[in-house]
Amino acid sequence: MKELIRELTEIYGPSGREEVIRNVIQEKIKPLVDEIEVDSLGNLIARKKGPGKKIMLAAHMDELGLMVTFVDKNGFLRFSNVGGITPHILLGERVVFANGTAGTIGCEKIDSWKDLNFQKLYIDIGASDEKEAKEKVNIGDVAVYQRGFQDLGKRIISKALDDRVGCALLIQVLKEIESPANDLYFVFTVQEEVGVRGARTSAYRIKPDYGLAVDVTRTGDTPESETMAVSLGKGPTVKVKDTLIIVHPKIKKIMEEAAEKAGIPYQLEILERGGTDSGAIHLSREGVPSGVMSIPCRYIHTPSEMVDYDDVVNGVKLLKSILEKPLE
Structure with a gap:
């Protein structure tokens, strides 16, 4: 199995x-x-x-997923959660969209981890501006975690x-x-x-x-x-x-x-x-x-x-x- x-x-x-x-x-x-x-x-x-x-x-x-809610002029994607996701586990994670577009999650400058929320996070798909980003991803598109299956023998991670x-x-x-x-x-x-x-x-x-x-x-x-x-x-x-x-x-x-x-x-x-x-x-x-x-x-x-x-x-x-x- x-x-x-x-x-x-x-x-x-x-x-x-x-x-x-x-x-x-x-x-x-x-x-x-x-x-x-x-x-x-x-x-x-x-x-x-x-x-x-x-x-x-x-x-x-x-x-679980992350749905794009806004694309800014520099090509960064703002998003909301689809399902129960805690923002603290997302920083630095890689995600992928249905069409294969991949990205990583970054964060605005914050003074304390207590201030971290979804409004402070963004997805970086490597686009240089809004036009380039929207050629790959648009409002309402959903990303999921990009993590592979790992067989540890008795245990499984995925x-x-x-x-x-x-x-x-x-x-x-x-x-x-x-x-x-x-x-x-x-x-x-x-x-x-x-x-x-x-x-x-x-x-x-x-x-x-x-x-x-x-x-x-x-x-x-x-x-x-x-x-x-x-x-x-x-x-x-x-x-x-x-x-x-x-x-x-x-x-x-x-x-x-x-x-x-x-x-x-x-x-x-x-x-x-x-x-x-x-x-x-x-x-x-x-x-x-x-x-x-x-x-x-x-x-x-x-x-x-x-x-x-x-x-x-x-x-x-x-x-x-x-x-x-x-x-x-």
Whole structure:
């Protein structure tokens, strides 16, 4: 799966501009499913038919971005964030636009790091003036981090592991599950980073009996980190609660029992800040009992997110264990 994760993380696809990553995923899963479609918002919905309950699995395709808001007379680009980005991690970072135009992020003179905000930052694409800059980039264009995949052996570093690793998990499960006991909908959603928008519309359309988001979550295992009972290498997580959802006790029990029966290590997760597609799925129509399986991830929303490969492998095993038996 490492090569699959490498390929997916290096593809351009910020929120609202997911066409390229969607096309790649669509080609990979087309031979593995019974039905496939792209809805009006851009979600990729793939169905693998089975006799049981209708289950929606969601992983978001989009990544964080920087949208150009102004080009000054000297060719420097001002921008705003698309998704949850902290300005302090951007200085000196390289970014790339959809057309391949690359740049680096600079900063105006400031007296204190406390003064650093998006208004003080700019993207330098090497243009000498506004005219030259606008031949390459214009207002509304979106850049993403330009950082490659790095295999550290047990650990992986890359941009966009949030949530291309979740997309890779769903693709791998599709490859390995042959005769599902349930009616499965694999949804690769759009615009999660700006408000779980794709999950909201696709859940309304599908009308699932159960929902399960597959995403990443923060950890509490780095020096002087905030307290959190999640660490790299100790297994995927079964979510209990985050900002957007209190997981349905039935779904939590199903996930825990599946992990224990298959001998898969797992961790219980309470995320005090943040949410996933499940936050939208569980409020769709009359309500959908929903849960989340997460892959622990250090340095979320930075250009160098890190996961443990064993957690990824065990994540595939846990999803298969959940899906291979009928859910009543």
